[in-house]
Amino acid sequence: MTQHQQVTVRVGDLEADVDEGMAELVKACWRAGIGTEESCEEVATNSGMARLAFDTLGDMEHFYEAVRDECDDLPDAWRFELWADGGLLGFVVLPRERLAWAASRLAAISVTSQTP
Secondary structure: OOOOOEEEEEEOOEEEEEEHHHHHHHHHHHHOOOOEEEEEOOOOOOOOEEEEEEOOHHHHHHHHHHHHHHHHHOOOOOEEEEEEOOOEEEEEEEEHHHHHHHHHHHHHHHHHHHOO
């Protein structure tokens, strides 16, 4: 059972049910070629923080490159972490109010990378 309202997101052949608040960021990741494992629009009640896990460490690195300017400016607000639980899972914890900004950064990079 999920804690938050779910919506179905689709990009090409990719499809998943995700928290409504994460939908645009997950779609932006997929369009930019960044694989995701799971996400949560608020990791703890009233925390104001969201979480996004990546398919690979390369996906996490690609995401970081897109948002690194803000991460450097606000180092206490963004956390990139690794979990080792039968494998290695990379994820980011970020402020919920920055979800749309992160999605727009990925969209800009995705469009730029497709320009000949």
